[in-house]
Every structure is written in structure tokens, then in C-alpha cells.
Amino acid sequence: MSTTNGDVLDARGLDTFYGASHILRGVNFRVGAGETVSLLGRNGMGKTTLLRTLMGLLKPKRGSIMFNGCDVTRSRASAIARAGMGFVPEGRGVFPNLTVEENLIFAERPGQGGRMDWTREAIYEIFPRLAERRKNWGNQLSGGEQQMLTIGRALLSNPRVVLIDEATEGLAPKVRDDIWSTLRIIAQKGVAVVVVDKNIDDLVDLAGRHVVLAKGEVLFEGTSKQLRTEWEFVSRMLGV
Amino acid sequence: MSLVLIQLLNGLQSGLLIFLAASGLTLVFGILGVINLSHGSFYMLGAYLALTFTGIFGDVFLALALGIPLAFLGGFLIEFLFIRHLYNRDHLQQVLLTFALILVFNEFQQVVWGSYPHSIPAPSYLADSVRLTEGLSYPVYRLALMAICLALALSMVLVIQKTRVGRLIRAAESNREMVEALGFDSRMIFRLVFAAGTALAATAGMLAAPIESAYPGVGDRVLIVSFVIVVIGGIGSIRGAFVGSLLIGLADAFGKVFIPQFSSIIIYALMALVLVVRPTGLFGRA
Secondary structure, eight states: OOOSSEEEEEEEEEEETTTTTEEEEEEEEEETTTOOEEEEEEEEESSHHHHHHHHTSSSOOOEEETTTTEOTTOOOOOHHHHHEEEEEEOOOOOOOBBBBBHHHHHHHHOOOOGOOOOHHHHHHOOOHHHHHTTTTTGGSOHHHHHHHHHHHHHHTTTTSSSEESSSTTOOOOOHHHHHHHHHHHHHHTOOOEEEEEEEEHHHHHHEEEEEETTEEEEEEEEHHHHHHTHHHHHHHHOOO | OHHHHHHHHHHHHHHHHHHHHHHHHHHHIIOOOOOOOTTHHHHHHHHHHHHHHHHHSHHHHHHHHHHHHHHHHHHHHHHHHHHGGTTTOOHHHHHHHHHHHHHHHHHHHHHHHHHSBBBBOOOOGGHHHGEETTTEEEEEEHHHHHHHHHHHHHHHHHHHOOOOOOOOHHHHHOOHHHHHTTTOHHHHHHHHHHHHHHHHHHHHHHHHHHHBBOOOOHHHHHHHHHHHHHHHHOOOOOOHHHHHHHHHHHHHHHHHOGGGTTTTTHHHHHHHHHHOOTOOOOSOOO
16 A cells, blocks of 8 residues: 555655744655665754654644555554554664563564564574674663664564664764665665665665755755765755 | 561561552652652552442452452543643642642542541451460461562562563653654553552552551551652662562661661661662662
């Protein structure tokens, strides 16, 4: 079940506020089934707010969000998650007082039509480090292990889309490479990915489409090729 | 020697009993972040429910079988009507609303049961005493009560450590938003936790009824002591509440005998000491 144009996620005209501050201004954002989209922009430009709005953790004042063909604009985050959206928040959100295994069991659930593409065994296979640490508490993990755990946990709900905020922030280069290759595996398995990160080169390699946010508005949207053609403009937006 | 033994038993018994109330309070405080002043009222209502139901069924344990689900249901309803509006508010508003609930419950108690104290009989099969040593016997009901409280404490730990519901509760304690983002309705988890806290306080009140009878304000001291225990054990920690309850029970029992002139302040002195040495409580997380 997708929207008529084949998008699994289609948000239109989103206006989101944090208290009195107007963060998102008329944002349109769509994700096709199985597509990987990067979300770019400097700090404070609205990337996290957009992800949190899509996830249902913030309610937009105006606009609409269609997910899997259903209007979820006013739905609770828990309902959106059950409808097939996975979330890897900034700061990772590992439960410190649950073990690695418990963190994973927590999220295990069949996806649409009872699909079980991702099981705990599959997660332990792509992240063997987690298998070694399955009895450890969440607060005993390194940053890289925490990120593996949150990504694994998001996948265990067998989602159609995963939103990943700051995929590799603060991680060692070797761990970053692991995360990027995992995101490639996820995309190959047909899960759509929306990813926020600062490493533009990696994002260009990974994602087919890129969206640049500045001051809460979408200022650029295009393929990797278009991004390269308009690099001068985009790099000014990104401050690189 | 027999004085030490009897105070040891008394201390353990009152500690185990107060643990039920304190564990409910620490769950609600630690997970929901709500300071619930009306917690003692549930203890009092528990004692009165025991009075009424024991009157009907003739046995305090049958009263428990009906009283516990009723208290759970009552807690569920109170969370839905009042408490859920407090989660994003400051502590002053929480204190005001739950204090108002105390007044309402006190009035309710006056209207339904009146202001005279009522004693509640222990079940006839537990009414005897057992001889522990030469010249020392101890009421069987109190021993049974200790066993019941221990069993409840153990099952609480098992539920929280080993079950799916327990995992959800622990997760909601550390990151409510992430629980939502993983597909669980945290409102229902909070409602269940509050209902469980209410049922625990009421259960303590019902079990204690044959020992201390039912009278207006029977829950007042329970509320204060429970807060002391939550502070000593660490907010949200069941293990902390258990250790804190036993410490308080024993300190109070021995204080009354050996330093009677200070007995009324001894538990507060203990709390102050813990706060100086470990400000987050014995098992609290920083």
C-alpha cells in the first residue's frame, strides 16, 4: 500500500513550532519505497525537527503526512511506529537499564503482512559486536556499539522506512565505515532510509536523492548528479 | 536477649509491610515523575476496605482477593481522571492536586465509615501465637504477613526483571519518548504503573488492618515514612525501597527500645545520613 505516486512517505506543507519558534516552514518531503534519501543542512536548520515531526513526536501546526497511504498527521508516534516507521534518534536513545538483548527483544515485531526480514539473529550477524555484548547493560556500551544497537533495534520492527538522525556523529572512522556499509545492506533489503549526517561524501555515495534544509525550508532537492552540478550553491547552504 | 529477638521480628515485619507502600510510591515517583501525596490515602482506604469486606466475608484474605483488584481499578481511574494531566507540570502543581485528593479521600472516609477506630480480626486459623523461645511467643498472623510481603516483593522483582511488562516499565523509566517511537503507547504503561502503585499501598493497608486497625489518618505516617524510604533507597529503585524499608523498620524498632528519647527522629536522622553520604540514595542513579 503506497500513495498513488509510489511514495511510502509523503509530507506536504509542514509547519512545526518549538514553543514560539517557527522551525519548519512549509516543508514538502517524500520518500519512495526502498529509496535512500539524505537530509542535509547546517545545525539548527530543522533536520532533527523534520525527522521528529515525521515520526509523530512533534505535531505540525499545518500540513499533512501520508504514510503507507494513511494520513498520520495527527497519529501518536507509537501508532506510526507500528505502521512501519523505525527511528534512530540523535543521541541514540539506548535504554541504559536494559541489556543489549533486552533492548533488541523490546522492538521485535513482524512488519507489514507478517514479514520477518529482520530477526535478532540477523542483527547479531551484521553486528557481531552486539552478540558478544548481549548480556551487557545499555550504559556499558561504546558510542559505536550504541549506534549499532539503535539501528538494529529500529530494524527489528521490520519497518518500511527508517529515519536515522546523525548516523555517524562522534564515531571512530572504522565504526563509521561499518555503519555506512550496514546502511547499504538495509537499502538493498528494500527498506527506505532517511539519513542525516555531516559526512557529505559518504551520503552522496549512499543516497540516491538529497534534500537540503535551510532555516526550516527546503532549498534544494535532487539526485547525487544534480547535487554535484549545483555544488557551489549547495555548499554555500551547508557552509562547507 | 528475647527483647532483641522480638524487636528484630517487629522491625522486619513493619519494614516488610511498609515496603509494599514504599515500592508503590517509588514506582510512581521514579517512572511517572509524579510526587503523589495521596499515596497514604490508598493505604487508609485499603484498611477500610479490609474492614468492610472482612465484615462481609469474615476473612481478611478474602477481603484482599476483592480489595486488590478494586484498588487497582481505582488507581487506573484516578490516573485517567487526574494524574495524567500532571506529567508535564511542575512539582508544585503535582503536590497541590494530590493534596486535594487527600482531602477528598478523608472526607469520603468520614462519610462512609465515620471517625471511630475499628478493629479488624485476624483470620481465626492465624489468631494464635507460636512459641519461639522460653518466654517468647509471636503472633502467627504477623509471621504470615512477613511471608506474604516477602513473596510479593520477590514477585515484583521477577516481574520487573524478567517479563515483557517489566522491560516496558524499565524502558519507560529511562526514555518515554523512545518507548513511543518503538511502537508502545506509553500512556497505558503509565496508567498501569500508577494502578499498580495504588494497589500496593492499598494491599499494605489491608494486610496491616488486623494489626493496627482502621482509623482516620492511618495512612498519614505511612506516606511520610514511604517518602523517607524512597529518598534512602533512591528514587525509582525497588531494590532500594526494599533495603530502605528494612533499615527503617529495624531502626525504628530498636530505637524505640534502646534510645526511646530519640525514637521519633531516628528515621529522619538515618535519611539525613544517607543524603550526606549518597545524595542519590543507596541504589539511586545519579
